[in-house]
Amino acid sequence: MAQKRPTSVKQVEKTKPSDAPASREGSVLRENRPATHEGRLPWGGLALGIAVVAAIALTTYTWPTIWDVENSAFVRDTRSQIERLSSSYAVCTPGRKGVYTVDADNARVECIRVQGDEIADVGDFDAVNQRWTAEMPWFLSAYPISLWAPELRVKEVDEDSIIVPGLTDSHCHVLEYGAFKLIPLEKGKSIPDVVKYVRNYIMNNEEIYGNMSKPVLGWGWDHTTWPEKRFPTAADLEADPVIRGRPVILTSKDGHAIWVSQRIIDENLAHIPDEVPGGVIFRDADGKPTGAFLDSAQDVIAKPSLTDADLRKRLMTAVRDAHAFGLTSVHDAALLPESLAFFKRQAEADALPLRVFGMKYFNEDDWSDDAADMIDAFDQHLVSRSIKIFADGALRTGGAALYEPYADNPDSRGAMRIDPALLQKVIPRFMANGWQVNVHAIGDRANGIVLDAFEAALANASASGFALVNASASALRPRLEHAQLMTDADIKRLGKLGVIASVQPTHVIDDMWYAEDRLGPSRIRGLYAFRSILDAGARITLGSDFPVETMNPLAGFYAAITRVTYDGRSPQGPGGWFPSQKLTRLEALRGLTIDPAYASFSEDRVGSLEKGKKADFVVLSRDIMSVPVEEIMGTKVLATALDGRVVYGKL
Incomplete structure (x- = not known):
């Protein structure tokens, strides 16, 4: 039952990806279907096969069962096992290690094998196929009965393409x-x-x-x-x-x-x-x-109520674009009660075609820290176990809370949207009951005040009734949403406390044109200081804040590693705006995959291409890890798979 190794991509005809947006029409991948055995099964082989099946049945099952072979446990189990293995398929980059697993070793391999909604195996083709063959019932592995056995379906990607885990917008x-x-x-x-x-x-x-x-x-x-x-x-x-x-x-x-x-x-x-x-x-x-x-x-201002039909229309508009951009998971930042209830109804109906990690909106006039309010419907694609609090406003509108006045508006230091005393009260309460606390913080004063509250919650962990693992905030993985402007001292404290920085790289190449006028030449160095945050020992996860910025996660990847506009400009030249704060390509890829999985407590189920995890993966038309940066934004998503099922493009 030896499976042929995929033909070299140089020897087969393929459809090259165009520079136009990826289309839902037309095959973008080629399936390598193994050659079928021809000729009739020899009578001797048939007799041997019958003899083997009968012998196994006689030695394993009671005699009456043989008279009802079709319904015997042996036949049912064998049929189930063969059907399960027959449903497997492998997606490969033949002759090269074009699968970026993003595992702990950042391994690159040739193939992944999908079975049902999970990744069944990862590795080079020969090893993957050998292990798949070994899972077949033993009596089907010997000639001539092996002629009846199925063969592993193999789907080859284009020679310029790569496979990465399903992408996440955090x-x-x-x-x-x-x-x-x-x-x-x-x-x-x-x-x-x-x-x-x-x-x-x-x-x-x-x-x-x-x-x-x-x-x-x-x-x-x-x-x-x-x-x-x-x-x-x-x-x-x-x-x-x-x-x-x-x-x-x-x-x-x-x-x-x-x-x-x-x-x-x-x-x-x-x-x-x-x-x-x-x-x-x-x-x-x-x-x-x-x-x-x-x-x-x-x-x-009272907001009008929307029907489920209205909300469903909005949801599917977002889902269609998300799949086309390679997104399989999103972290929805601040779901109002009616929005969260809608997502819950969609999950219960198994009608949520995107993994949603929902942050519950904090209303200081009406809030509850009851753990019973959490939602864990991972297999239905909805988890909500975090609270989202707004500490201040935005830098663009002058609402970010600063320690010193704005350089372009000396009469203002921005404003806190929440009383710091209330933060000191509610953050320990939520953490004590097992909630992840995620706080929107833009200005340096807002970030400092929020870190004060996180630090106090840790100091009072025993009094709050919740024993934080190793007295570290990493037990509940609190997050600073944006973490835009921070002092050097607070950046170091961020790493010490284990607080996650949830950042949006596309904001960098948008804000860099006006930020120095607003903050001045000295303070500006603490804005979007990604490298400093990583060097302090903190973890970074990447998002877009869509619809504020483009949904395309490759735009965030590009902005994080270049810190220039899409046509190569920045206020400091083509080398990038404060280039010392750039991320590496590997850091950016992890920031779109395994790091947001960690930030949503799901790193054991998604975020990397490893055996046993959900089969969420993306086929990209170019190797974004090696092509010149100028070519990254021309990369197309050729296929997006969620739970092993292709939801965009074709395999």
Whole structure:
């Protein structure tokens, strides 16, 4: 039953990947089907086969069972074993070690073998095939009965392609991405331009156009790109006759501001306070809200309820793009109760086609640290055992909490969105009950305050009733979401405490153009200091914060290792912005695979291509670990597999 080794890729005809976006149509991989045995089985071989089966049955099972051979335990077990092995397939990079396993040794091999939803074997082809053959019932391994045995199906990838574990985005917003795709607000380069996109969306959706009460929701406007250099107002929306009088809520690109219509203001006016701690309400000369609400002030506006059909549409929009970009897992950062409930319903219906590690949104007015609220439905693709707290705002909008005033706004140090005393109270409570605590922290002051709370929780571990392993935060793997600006002392403390830094490299090549004006030439060195964080002994996991940035994880990979724009520019030249803070390619790959698996307590099940783990893998058209950096962003995803099943492209 010897299986032929895959033909050299140089000797077979293949479809070369084009420079166009990967298509769902057309085969991108070639299956190497073993040659079948020809001719009839010799009568002697048939007789021998019958004799062997009969002998085994006689020595293993009771005599009455033989009269019902079809239903005998022996036949059932043998058939089940053969069917199980026959369903296996191997994906190989023939003649080269093009499979990056990302295991503890960062081993590279030739093949992985998939059986069901798991990886059954990893290694070079000859060894994988030999082990597969050895799993066959012993009587099928000898000639001539071996002629009946199945052979391992082998699928070869293109000679330029590689195989990596399924990729993970460790900080994103899935349903918000679906909303972002509805109206292309980010394309609007002025206030009237954005209003035009909203108008077109309404006019092109009959359900909305004919119903003045139907909410219009969107995501993605960016006031920093507008010539007006101001925040938008409700009056800007009311100026359009199609929009006027409708309930409109538009979220900014960074998620830290909303722009609402006059109808929304009127409907919420009775609940809008004079001030909101950690937030800003823009007002006119008479003190009336003008339509823009920043950070915590967003919470004073009641959000409309969405149906499961609305949410499902958003989910599937995000899932389709995620699979096309090679994502098999995401960490959804701050799920509102209704969003988390929706994901739970999808998981219970086995209708969640993406692994979701959901962070429960912390509402300081209504919160619970009860461990019973955790969700562990890994096989249904949903786990929620972390709480997401917002410490401050964003650097782009001047809301990040700093120790010293902004260089371009000396009257402001930003603001904390939560009282530090409350952080000191709730973080130990959640950790004591087994929750992972993930805190959004952008500014150096916010990061310092959060680390103070983590450190205090460790110091009081015994009093809190939860014994942290080795008195280290790594037992519950707390995370700083963003960890953008940190002092040298806090970077060292990050590593000492074992707190994970969940970072977004594409923010680097976006913010680098204005950050020094905002922070000054000295403080800027602590911004996005990835290398310093790793050198301090902390673990980094990579995300995109989509829809704030592109969903494509290769963009984060590229930004992490180059710190230049996609056309090779930076404020410090083509060598990169603060190039000493670059990650290596291996560090970046691990930051998209095994490190986020660790950060979501699932490193024993996903994150690397190892025997026994879920068969989540991606076929890339180019070897991103060796091609010139200029070619990385031209890499296409040829196939994405989740639980061993191809969900994008073809094998």
